[in-house]
């Protein structure tokens with residue numbers, strides 16, 4: 001298969017995965033379909049609980065949600081013994097191929113989860129017009145992770161096909177639950193990245209340059225913390241004895257307003273958002289419970305810590321104000337990180353050699369959070385070089401929007417870029433090896 005065929009195949013696969021989006025830690029069908037493609041190759045596959053550390057997952061959905069998705073996967077045709085490998089939502093897969101020749105350990109990460117979003121049905125939305133809209137109502141690949149999976153699979157096919165000309169070892173990570181910063185640590189803690197020399201990852205879209213433009217590195221990763229908060233008060237008849245109640249609804253409402261008015265920090269960008277708020281049980285009852293889902297972000301870990309400690313103070317004060325109890329549950333996070341500058345040269349040189357005409361910029365800003373930062377940080381602590389690239393594309397609507405869509409040409413670009421990097425890095429070592437024998 002030449003690169004053109006691999007690229008075509010990646011686009012077809014992207015459309016297949018687009019039809020079956022699954023939210024974090026319910027990627028049963030997705031993991032199975034990845035396995036179906038990879039089982040034809042020479043990789044050693046670790047599936048589900050063999051690939052991720054169960055106890056280092058964050059924000060695992062409730063048992064009911066996991067069961068419903070598992071049932072759906074079973075109806076789809078995922079065999080029972082395969083589903084058992086992903087017990088309790090331990091989804092995802094890691095593929096390793098060792099060429100047996102000395103050389104670099106290269107790792108690549110593709111995130112595989114969808115979002116809880118109802119996909120647009122109107123004709124201008126390409127997946128709707130093209131017949132590959134989500135079959136799972138209320139779930140959607142609205143961030144481009146369907147593309148990331150298919151790029152990872154094309155890269156796998158390339159490595160498998162060219163393994164006789166490559167040296168070293170390859171670890172391809174298909175990570176569950178990126179959204180909300182919930183899955184990356186479960187991969188890191190399993191040790192897959194402990195001795196990686198080169199770690200590559202990236203994202204489609206983000207920047208709306210035309211497809212064919214990429215950045216070798218990314219900056220402005222926002223550190224972020226996700227919290228579920230609950231307030232517990234006391235219910236009472238709102239007509240007969242309102243004075244006996246303790247109002248959890250007002251505590252949550254007050255907390256929401258004050259969270260959004262945390263003073264901004266002079267040292268850099270910060271964010272806070274209360275995304276959902278639920279409370280109470282009836283019109284004439286003082287609400288005895290309320291729950292809110294919130295997040296903080298900061299341009300650095302210190303700035304996120306500042307937002308988080310201010311948020312905790314406000315939650316505590318709001319509970320005190322209405323004489324109710326409160327509790328917080330940690331649901332996920334991402335840390336700040338910096339890519340290694342060495343990648344700018346590596347990627348430019350690799351692409352020149354590949355002659356693929358791709359425009360490589362040194363850096364683009366992310367201005368969002370990505371739990372890949374856990375992986376970048378871990379690789380760097382172990383003396384490897386890590387990057388997160390951006391494969392730009394005009395977007396029909398922004399990330400996480402029901403009409404989100406990208407130019408599939410960006411998938412082709414990414415396949416070219418990853419494969420040219422592999423050829424560049426793994427061949428260098430082969431040549432060195434050869435010369436040392438002369």
Ligand SMILES: [Zn+2]
Nearest residue numbers: 143179399400
């Ligand atoms: Zn996203």
Ligand SMILES: [Zn+2]
Nearest residue numbers: 143144145203
């Ligand atoms: Zn994403």
